Amino acid sequence: MELFLQQVISGLASGAIYASLAVALVLIYRSTDILNFAQGEMAMFSTYIVWQLLQNGAPYWLAVGITLVASFLAGIAIERVIIRPVEGKPELIVVIVTIGLFILINALAGYIWSFQVRGVPSPWVARNIALGGVRVSVSTLGILAAVALVVGLLFVLFAKTRLGLVLRAAAENPEASRLVGIRVGWMLALGWGLAAAVGALSGILVAPILFLDPNMMLSVLIFAFAAATLGGFESPGGAVLGGLIVGVTENLAATYVDAIGADLKIIVPMLLIVAVLLVRPQGLFGHARIERA
Amino acid sequence: MTRLNLADPVTQRRVKAVGVVVLLAVAVWLPTYYVPYRVFQFTTVLVYAIAVLGLGLLTGYNGQISLGHGAFYAVGAYTTAILMEAGLPYVLAIPPAAALTFVLGFGLGIPALRLHGPYLALVTLGVAAVTPPLLKRFSGLTGGSMGLSVTKPAAPEWSGLANDQWLYYLVLVFAVGMFVLARNLVHSRAGRAMIAIRDDELAARTMGIPLARVKTRAFAWSAMYAGVAGGLSTWVIGFLSPDSFAVAVSIQFLAALVVGGLGTIFGPLFGAAFLVFIPNVSQDINDAAPGIAFGALLILAMYVAPGGVAGLLRKGWIRLITATAPRPESRPPADPPSPPPAGTVAPADPSADDGLTVDAEQ
Numbered sequence: 236m237e238l239f240l241q242q243v244i245s246g247l248a249s250g251a252i253y254a255s256l257a258v259a260l261v262l263i264y265r266s267t268d269i270l271n272f273a274q275g276e277m278a279m280f281s282t283y284i285v286w287q288l289l290q291n292g293a294p295y296w297l298a299v300g301i302t303l304v305a306s307f308l309a310g311i312a313i314e315r316v317i318i319r320p321v322e323g324k325p326e327l328i329v330v331i332v333t334i335g336l337f338i339l340i341n342a343l344a345g346y347i348w349s350f351q352v353r354g355v356p357s358p359w360v361a362r363n364i365a366l367g368g369v370r371v372s373v374s375t376l377g378i379l380a381a382v383a384l385v386v387g388l389l390f391v392l393f394a395k396t397r398l399g400l401v402l403r404a405a406a407e408n409p410e411a412s413r414l415v416g417i418r419v420g421w422m423l424a425l426g427w428g429l430a431a432a433v434g435a436l437s438g439i440l441v442a443p444i445l446f447l448d449p450n451m452m453l454s455v456l457i458f459a460f461a462a463a464t465l466g467g468f469e470s471p472g473g474a475v476l477g478g479l480i481v482g483v484t485e486n487l488a489a490t491y492v493d494a495i496g497a498d499l500k501i502i503v504p505m506l507l508i509v510a511v512l513l514v515r516p517q518g519l520f521g522h523a524r525i526e527r528a
Numbered sequence: 529m530t531r532l533n534l535a536d537p538v539t540q541r542r543v544k545a546v547g548v549v550v551l552l553a554v555a556v557w558l559p560t561y562y563v564p565y566r567v568f569q570f571t572t573v574l575v576y577a578i579a580v581l582g583l584g585l586l587t588g589y590n591g592q593i594s595l596g597h598g599a600f601y602a603v604g605a606y607t608t609a610i611l612m613e614a615g616l617p618y619v620l621a622i623p624p625a626a627a628l629t630f631v632l633g634f635g636l637g638i639p640a641l642r643l644h645g646p647y648l649a650l651v652t653l654g655v656a657a658v659t660p661p662l663l664k665r666f667s668g669l670t671g672g673s674m675g676l677s678v679t680k681p682a683a684p685e686w687s688g689l690a691n692d693q694w695l696y697y698l699v700l701v702f703a704v705g706m707f708v709l710a711r712n713l714v715h716s717r718a719g720r721a722m723i724a725i726r727d728d729e730l731a732a733r734t735m736g737i738p739l740a741r742v743k744t745r746a747f748a749w750s751a752m753y754a755g756v757a758g759g760l761s762t763w764v765i766g767f768l769s770p771d772s773f774a775v776a777v778s779i780q781f782l783a784a785l786v787v788g789g790l791g792t793i794f795g796p797l798f799g800a801a802f803l804v805f806i807p808n809v810s811q812d813i814n815d816a817a818p819g820i821a822f823g824a825l826l827i828l829a830m831y832v833a834p835g836g837v838a839g840l841l842r843k844g845w846i847r848l849i850t851a852t853a854p855r856p857e858s859r860p861p862a863d864p865p866s867p868p869p870a871g872t873v874a875p876a877d878p879s880a881d882d883g884l885t886v887d888a889e890q
Contacts, residue, residue: 270647334595334782335826335827337779338783338819342818343816346814346817454657499661505651505655509651
């Protein structure tokens with residue numbers, strides 16, 4: 236039982252990391268209808284910025300703060316410069332552009348920082364706290380708290396502020412929004428900026444665990460895609476829940492299903508994606524799209 | 529001497545036939561001139577070209593995106609290696625690899641029927657990602673992380689060729705066969721059905737095209753191409769390990785296809801050449817330089833040349849035709865408008881245009 240609870244809790248921590256990347260995917264999908272295959276690489280690049288700032292002697296949280304702002308701006312720039320020309324084009328073209336972005340960012344990171352594996356310090360104290368018989372590490376709690384904070388802020392932004400309302404309107408109905416004077420183009424760019432920042436968080440949180448190298452985020456991306464698919468690509472809340480479910484499932488499967496084990500964990504999100512897409516393509520909280528021909 | 533009239537379809541076909549013959553002649557001549565290392569690279573180009581061509585059948589002609597062809601490539605490679613280990617002559621080790629990947633492709637094609645566009649890309653990306661750990665898991669068969677090594681095919685005495693040359697010609701024979709097969713496939717009824725589905729699924733269904741059958745078969749053929757290429761890569765390299773089949777392989781195939789030219793037969797050849805030679809040119813700058821070049825090319829191609837290299841060549845070809853065409857008034861009035869070019873660079877069917885946004889100016 237204790238092992239079980241322990242696995243559930245550490246599953247929640249990795250789930251929170253997947254959730255933050257999944258929320259990034261959902262933010263972009265909602266506003267621009269794009270599955271951003273480069274999301275993980277964007278997060279990886281942000282994590283390198285943190286690493287670089289730390290190397291230059293910046294305090295940890297300052298480095299993170301600077302990076303989140305930089306990622307936000309970079310996300311806006313990417314949307315305006317690279318994605319804008321292909322918005323609304325056939326799916327194949329859009330997918331290929333995000334794959335191009337994936338390759339480009341991956342190689343840029345390799346170019347600047349080399350493909351060598353780097354250690355990133357953990358901001359959390361290496362200690363365990365006993366919580367009702369289960370020992371929980373501070374880093375697990377820290378990760379959960381950080382993701383909860385950021386997702387909470389996003390919720391407040393979208394649900395309680397005028398800007399959030401405008402953002403949702405632009406995503407929901409671009410034409411009507413334009414008619415009432417919303418600058419839809421900038422709202423979409425803003426969505427990309429927010430996504431880049433939230434995604435960056437996942438990279439920063441996972442780096443002390445996985446170690447930093449340009450290919451670090453690929454498996455995280457697949458878990459995040461599973462989370463977003465499960466939650467429904469249109470629902471940020473669903474993505475968070477999906478992330479937690481994926482994290483816990485992955486951990487339990489690796490512990491209790493011998494055929495999977497630690498080395499084949501990656502098959503869990505893969506099967507989840509296939510199952511959800513085939514059985515309930517809109518995910519848990521998405522709306523079924525009615526196609527009118 | 530009379531002026532070459534390129535507007536004449538017969539002349540067009542002749543010019544293209546000459547082009548293909550020249551290309552083949554160059555291909556046959558290459559290994560007699562270059563050093564073994566270069567020959568090895570040319571062989572690799574041919575191997576990649578087969579895989580990319582297979583992906584092109586699926587993505588370029590049928591509109592189904594796959595980011596997982598590295599998995600079929602891996603299955604082909606491992607099947608061939610395991611059979612060669614078991615003592616099967618190397619040539620006989622390829623057909624089982626082809627058959628197995630054909631079946632697997634058909635199998636993946638079934639769930640793919642319900643996944644469109646980016647979602648299919650997502651699922652196939654997942655397939656690519658689980659391939660290396662799966663290969664490691666079945667270590668009894670695959671040798672695990674240590675990989676497998678096989679004896680490369682050696683040139684028989686009678687041929688008088690060096691080993692690298694022999695290997696090159698073997699792969700060339702396969703490549704020519706696979707290109708001819710692909711060309712015939714896309715010009716057949718099945719190929720036209722594939723193209724029709726890519727361009728408009730609903731319309732295709734209305735015309736009575738059996739969607740499921742055509743799409744799953746396209747997947748199967750496409751996977752078989754990747755499998756054969758994988759098998760040939762085993763001959764060429766003589767060693768395989770799970771990490772040589774990482775997700776990057778699948779992504780590179782797609783990149784090569786797009787840069788070479790979606791929806792064209794010869795585009796994959798250019799794309800494969802890029803895959804092999806861009807690292808060659810740019811690696812001196814930095815390990816990451818090829819990736820930067822490829823990423824940038826991929827994005828740029830989507831903006832300015834969705835038809836890739838082959839698409840650009842076709843544009844040039846059409847411009848040449850327009851430039852050399854006799855003036856309209858000299859043409860007999862009953863003359864039908866000249867059909868679009870057929871054969872080497874461009875498929876005959878105008879709808880076989882890549883269907884993206886390229887429109888050759890008329």
